[in-house]
Amino acid sequence: MNCLLKDFELDHKNPSVEALRRWRSAVTLVKNHRRRFRMVADLDKRVEAEQIKNGIKFYYTIFDLLCQEKIRIALYVQKAALQFIDGMVLQFQ
8 A cells, every 4th residue: 555655646836747647647537527636737738838938938039139130230320320420520621
């Protein structure tokens, strides 16, 4: 009996995904599965949320790189304009 209990021990808070998966596979046939697992994390939704979060991070990384490129181009244009204005001022003096 102790061997069986040891195999399916769960930590009280934040159990690992593998432990949750073992727990769900161990009790495949239950009477009311929605009520039985309402306090256990939904692993599919957790994976889906992580994928969405990673997608958002990827989007913001790309967006940030594009903004940096636009700022760099704007600074080059500003520098060229200032050099052009300085050249014009020297010609008129």
